Amino acid sequence: MRSYALLAAWSFLAGVGIPLIGVLNSGMARALGNPFAATAALFLTALLAASALTLAIHGAPAVGSIATAPARSYLAGLLIGFYALSATVIIPRFGAGNFIAFILFAQLVTSALLDHFGLLGLPKRPIDAYRLVGMVLLIVGLIITQWSALRNDMGSG
Template identity: 40%
Template structure:
């Protein structure tokens, strides 16, 4: 139970960081006149931070295992790039709240499909009526928060 609480707090923190990331990077992109350049800066800083964590956790030798992994697993990097580029470009034009609303809606939909079918090696969590009701309530709640 203690691990679950710790994991929940970590992910809550990550969730809090997503709109902050969007707002900061959108502002940087607007100030320098290039969402793509702002995204590049974000990725350089993120790469340095990830390398620092990799080095300090004793995982640096694991980097050598990457070339032997299935290529489709590396597509996650493209998805992160798409998210950062799109949020940096869209957020100043559409609003942080509106942009994040649709990001959350997309996350609810894709997470449900991944769980239902066990995609990408995820544990199967069958979607039943209660889960569908919960997802609908979450989507409505996010929508209402944005409209209020």
């Protein structure tokens, strides 16, 4: 139970950062003049922080060990780059809540499929009735928030 609570709290804190990435990085984009440069600055900052933590906690990794990672592992860098760039461009135009609602919907569906079928080396965690009901309730909540946002946008235009 202790590790569950710790992992849940850590996940929550990571989730808090998700909308902040786009909000903070859009300010960097305004300062630098474009979202691509802002995203590069974001990843330079992340590289420096991750490198410092790695060296402090684990020491220097063996240079040759990076070649042993599965090729598909490198797609994670492209995906997070796409996410950061998307958040930087979309949040100032669409709002943090709207952006995160669609992100959350995509994450729910994708993670459920990854778990259910045990894709990409994950252990299979079939979608049972409880998980399905929980997902449906979350999706209904997302639909309601978007319905409200769409109604407000149409009323102001």
